[in-house]
Amino acid sequence: MGEPDSRAAEARALSPAAVEVYARVTRHEHVDPERDAAALAELAEWGLVTTDPHLPHLPIALDPQEAGRRRLDDELRRMAAKAALAARIPLVTDELSLHFERAKWRSGRGSEFLGEPELVNARIEQAVGQARAELLTAQPSGPRTPAQREAVEERDRAALARGVHIRSLYLDTGREDVETRAYVTAMTGRGAQFRTQVTQFQRCVVIDRRQAFISDHIVNSAPGHASWHVRDRAVVAFIAEVFEECWRRADPWNGDPHSGAPRSEGRPGTRTTLLQREILRDMARGIEQRLTAQRLGIGLRSLSKEVHTLRQLFGASTLQELTYQWALSDERLIDDRPPHPGQATA
Structure with missing residues (x-):
């Protein structure tokens, strides 16, 4: 066992010996400066006695109430300082952990963690600028600002001019x-291809199937735009295939504002859209509408409108009845999964 912390020792209660000596001081009884030295030092530290250097054998008792208030103030200040230190510990460790995790994961040859948005953007710009054959991007995030759009458009125009094939989701x-x-x-007018998908997908950028950028799902406390720069050929090939799977089930888009959902209507006579079937499947699983809206990338108001349309379509007055009608409907059997790579695609 180590030595007790000195500050913890200061917080101990007054010893019985010190109490006994203090009582003798108040009664003006004899006090031996040598024999009672430890008790006198304790009383002095508490502010309960004082001594005249010229008369050390005659200590003077001080008001214990005043001494107690001072002692209490000292302890409260000490506790406040400790509490402030404790409150700072998570902030300090979070900040240091980001550097530690970055260094740990950067040591791998196949991927590199990029924490700052500026670094992510600069690295992507550099990689796209070196693209020679193909650029695949999946962008499930929100809309760009005009300045961001102009920068991306200029970058992609240059890539198309070099003969790079661009597909974006x-x-x-x-x-x-x-x-x-x-x-x-x-960009469609310049040869790029675009598609949209109702359901959520993962963000990625794949360049020439040799390197890719993906969102971070590893480092704790990482910024929202943190990414990984992946160079492992097997992993990049897998990321590209995930993109292709999403691409096969997505709807072509040339910039028109109309929804692409009607293309995924299922077999002839189907009354529901792909979006509506996704909503109904979540309802049947008991998933909250808030979570369904997040997964599909739509607002709660838009989801409520779709549910209202479905209730009218199925003649259901309640959500429970709508779920029941969906369970009886043949449309629940429609397979909206992407086709096998060997099958023909639209």
Whole structure:
């Protein structure tokens, strides 16, 4: 066992010996400066006695109430300092952990962690600028600003001019954004291809199937735009195949504002859209509408409108009845999964 902390020792109660000596001082009884030295030092530290250097054998008792208040103030200040230190510990460790995790994961040859948005953007710009054959991007995030759109459009125009084939995937809600539509319209005219998908997908950028950028799902306390720069050929090939799987089930888009959902109507006579079937499947599983809206990349208001349309379509007055009608419907058997790579695609 180590020595007790001196500050913890200071917080101990007054010893019985010190109490006994203090009582003798108040009664003006004899006190031996040598024999009672430890008790006198304890009383002096508490502010309960004082001595005249010229008369050390005659200590003077001080008001214990005043001494107690001073002692209490000292302890409260000490506790406040400790509490402030304790409150700072998580902040310090979080900040240091980011550097530690970055160094640990950077040591791998196949991937590198990029924490700062500026570094992520710079690295992607550099990689796209070196693209020679193909650029695949999946962008499930929100719309770009006009300045961001102009920068991306300039970058992609240069890539197309070098003969790079560009394919980009967006959420279906991107059709409602003016900036995204303007970008897609301009780039479609130059040969780029775009599609939209109702359901969520992972963000990625794949360059020449040799390197890729993906969102971070490892480092704790990492910023929201943190990414990994992946160079392992097997992993990059897997990321590209995940993109292809999403691409096969997505709807072509040339910049028009209309939803791409009707293309995924299922077999002839189907009354529901792909989006509506996704909503109904979540309802049947008991998933909250808030979580369904997040997964599909739509607002709660838009989801409520779709549910209202479905209730009218199935003649259901309640959500429970709608779920029951869906369970009886043949449309629940429609397979909306992407086709096998060997099958023909649209």
